[in-house]
Amino acid sequence: MPSEIPNPRWPWVAIGLSAAVAITLAMVSPSDTVQGDLVRIMYVHVPAAWLAYLAFAVTLVCSIGYLFTKNLTWDRLAASSAEIGVYFTGLAIVLGMIWARPTWGVWWTWDARLTLTAIMFFVYIGYLALRKTTDEPRARANRAAVLGIVGAVQIPLVHFSVVWWRTLHQPASILRPDGPAIQDTMMLWALLAGVLAFSVIYLSLMAKRVELHRLNDTLHVAELAADRPVAGASVSSPDLDEGTADV
Amino acid sequence: MPAATVIELSDIGVTAGTTPILRGIDLEVVGGEIVGLFGANGAGKTTLLRLIATLIRPAAGTGIVLGADLSGDDRYDIRNRIGMIGHVPGLYPELTLGENLRFAASVAGVPADAVETSLEAVGLLGAIDRQAGASSHGMQRRAEFARELMIERDLLLLDEPHSALDKDAVELVNGLVGKIAANGGAAILVSHDRDRVVAIADRSVELAGGSLR
Amino acid sequence: MSTAFRTQVVAVVDRDLRRERRRGDVLWVTIPFGAMALFLFPLAIGTDSALLQRIGPGLYWVTVMLFGVLISVGRASVETQAQRDAASLLGLDPAAGYVGRSISAAGLLIIFEVILGVVAIVLYGFDLIGIPWLIATLFIVAIGLGLLGSLAASLVGSSSSGSALVPLLVAPLAVPLLLGATQAYEGLRLGDSILPWMLLMAAVVLVAAIAGVLTARPLQES
Numbered sequence: 053m054p055s056e057i058p059n060p061r062w063p064w065v066a067i068g069l070s071a072a073v074a075i076t077l078a079m080v081s082p083s084d085t086v087q088g089d090l091v092r093i094m095y096v097h098v099p100a101a102w103l104a105y106l107a108f109a110v111t112l113v114c115s116i117g118y119l120f121t122k123n124l125t126w127d128r129l130a131a132s133s134a135e136i137g138v139y140f141t142g143l144a145i146v147l148g149m150i151w152a153r154p155t156w157g158v159w160w161t162w163d164a165r166l167t168l169t170a171i172m173f174f175v176y177i178g179y180l181a182l183r184k185t186t187d188e189p190r191a192r193a194n195r196a197a198v199l200g201i202v203g204a205v206q207i208p209l210v211h212f213s214v215v216w217w218r219t220l221h222q223p224a225s226i227l228r229p230d231g232p233a234i235q236d237t238m239m240l241w242a243l244l245a246g247v248l249a250f251s252v253i254y255l256s257l258m259a260k261r262v263e264l265h266r267l268n269d270t271l272h273v274a275e276l277a278a279d280r281p282v283a284g285a286s287v288s289s290p291d292l293d294e295g296t297a298d299v
Numbered sequence: 300m301p302a303a304t305v306i307e308l309s310d311i312g313v314t315a316g317t318t319p320i321l322r323g324i325d326l327e328v329v330g331g332e333i334v335g336l337f338g339a340n341g342a343g344k345t346t347l348l349r350l351i352a353t354l355i356r357p358a359a360g361t362g363i364v365l366g367a368d369l370s371g372d373d374r375y376d377i378r379n380r381i382g383m384i385g386h387v388p389g390l391y392p393e394l395t396l397g398e399n400l401r402f403a404a405s406v407a408g409v410p411a412d413a414v415e416t417s418l419e420a421v422g423l424l425g426a427i428d429r430q431a432g433a434s435s436h437g438m439q440r441r442a443e444f445a446r447e448l449m450i451e452r453d454l455l456l457l458d459e460p461h462s463a464l465d466k467d468a469v470e471l472v473n474g475l476v477g478k479i480a481a482n483g484g485a486a487i488l489v490s491h492d493r494d495r496v497v498a499i500a501d502r503s504v505e506l507a508g509g510s511l512r
Numbered sequence: 513m514s515t516a517f518r519t520q521v522v523a524v525v526d527r528d529l530r531r532e533r534r535r536g537d538v539l540w541v542t543i544p545f546g547a548m549a550l551f552l553f554p555l556a557i558g559t560d561s562a563l564l565q566r567i568g569p570g571l572y573w574v575t576v577m578l579f580g581v582l583i584s585v586g587r588a589s590v591e592t593q594a595q596r597d598a599a600s601l602l603g604l605d606p607a608a609g610y611v612g613r614s615i616s617a618a619g620l621l622i623i624f625e626v627i628l629g630v631v632a633i634v635l636y637g638f639d640l641i642g643i644p645w646l647i648a649t650l651f652i653v654a655i656g657l658g659l660l661g662s663l664a665a666s667l668v669g670s671s672s673s674g675s676a677l678v679p680l681l682v683a684p685l686a687v688p689l690l691l692g693a694t695q696a697y698e699g700l701r702l703g704d705s706i707l708p709w710m711l712l713m714a715a716v717v718l719v720a721a722i723a724g725v726l727t728a729r730p731l732q733e734s
Contacts, residue, residue: 171684175684178677182667182681185668185677188316194731198667198723198730198731202663202720209715216709217691281319282343283319354600379603383597389592389597390598394531402526403598405519406599
């Protein structure tokens with residue numbers, strides 16, 4: 053076990069640079085004719101949502117990888133991606149609410165995509181909760197991989213059901229959560245810069261999270277190998293010499 | 300012809316989370332052997348039995364039971380050749396003794412008429428319709444022995460086999476263990492009742508400090 | 513499906529239904545609790561009959577989903593380690609155990625749905641339309657919830673906090689069942705085709721069944 057845990061700088065540099073570019077473009081891009089400056093929330097909300105979906109897709113692939121290879125690295129990747137996906141989903145939902153309140157006067161609408169995103173949020177919260185209730189690494193990896201696959205495979209069915217449901221009950225308004233299509237080139241660049249920045253954040257967080265999981269597992273193995281007394285050593289012969297006549 | 304090896308454990312370790320329960324366990328049991336396993340409370344006897352029964356995986360070392368690797372997938376294939384009676388009954392309390400055994404017979408692929416035969420052999424035919432939860436601990440143990448009589452096992456693992464049993468039932472247990480050994484199988488008896496087990500066992504081993512002596 | 517597999521499935525279903533008949537959890541606890549929930553809604557949201565007639569089917573299906581899941585987890589969680597060990601050493605195929613548990617859960621869920629359905633019709637006053645389709649819906653939802661509930665129960669295993677987690681795991685994945693059941697009723701009311709919804713629910717059931725059977729053995733060693 054290394055005496056010093058490596059803490060490379062490149063992720064921070066990459067995040068700093070890409071975030072700086074994204075924020076600059078978001079600030080200098082023109083405001084929307086309808087939404088005004090509120091449109092700038094989109095440059096964070098939309099990338100967060102896209103990366104969340106990507107993160108969950110990575111969880112699916114890595115869960116399959118674990119079940120086939122039984123290599124715990126796949127499990128660490130799946131878990132890390134799910135954690136980041138949950139944070140990004142939460143962020144996307146909250147930012148969407150902040151955008152919706154002044155725009156439509158409501159915190160929430162039952163749009164198909166929003167509803168599906170909320171459902172996915174619950175599915176992966178459940179995934180993380182399941183991991184928390186299982187201590188043993190192999191058992192945890194097995195269970196999480198199964199839920200990761202079952203959850204992801206059921207998601208298209210959930211998607212269909214929600215979309216059909218909203219198609220039948222589409223309200224008269226044609227408002228959509230991401231508002232009018234982006235037509236200005238600067239806005240498009242700002243959005244792409246946001247996607248790039250979030251991708252860099254995702255990769256950096258993944259690297260750190262996977263490393264942390266690996267270190268945790270190394271610690272677990274080291275604790276096992278350590279010369280700790282077996283559980284039975286805590287039981288000794290009772291000592292009845294001291295006067296306890298009432299026993 | 301030398302008897303086949305039924306159990307071969309080499310440097311086995313078992314943990315619960317990060318707490319070691321067993322460490323450096325070496326054990327060899329051949330067909331026809333009856334082995335007594337003794338040890339203080341909390342020494343890990345039940346854990347060792349469950350490991351041999353393929354119900355838990357070793358964290359270290361190698362183990363072969365009835366030809367199957369304890370760390371591999373082939374351990375599922377030998378499970379129905381291993382009988383285990385723990386000190387906690389594995390019967391469903393809501394079901395009658397007969398229903399419990401009929402469930403076991405169906406799952407194990409044993410003909411249904413074996414249920415009454417084996418209950419009679421253990422002296423419980425009169426209680427076939429009594430709910431397991433309403434039966435005494437001793438009756439439940441007898442019913443579990445009836446289950447093991449019904450199914451052909453090559454390895455029998457008994458945790459406190461003589462506890463809660465009257466003299467007749469003790470004879471029964473000894474008879475069952477002897478029958479399996481005579482057929483080339485093996486049995487391990489965990490017990491605090493040293494005298495009774497030593498009387499029928501071929502040898503004894505002591506579990507202390509997580510290791511076998 | 514081999515004879516041995518079928519025999520084991522039947523044995524597990526028989527075991528579970530007998531245990532439930534003797535325990536009476538579903539009859540005396542889950543059904544009354546579900547009926548109580550249906551009763552409480554109008555107390556909270558208003559007793560206007562037109563409103564209740566309109567939202568009644570939705571309230572019914574949500575109650576079925578949330579309380580019905582307790583049927584799957586209730587039985588699975590009352591199996592002790594000793595019972596599980598004994599069943600394993602009988603050579604019980606984990607997949608047969610899963611299928612058997614799902615079938616018995618589905619059977620109990622159908623009883624639950626029917627009794628609660630009567631309560632809902634009495635309290636909310638909506639009509640029974642397209643009875644054959646409604647019966648089909650009852651079956652598909654019961655089977656789907658049985659499969660998802662048993663799968664979730666296998667996932668959480670015997671951990672003490674596990675049984676509280678099962679409803680959280682099942683609910684989001686059961687959304688297509690909820691939407692299918694409610695939209696099917698709406699469709700019947702309006703005279704639309706409800707086949708797409710039935711097929712969608714059937715797809716959920718199929719995916720859950722395949723996933724449960726394929727993952728039964730890897731999960732058991734957890």
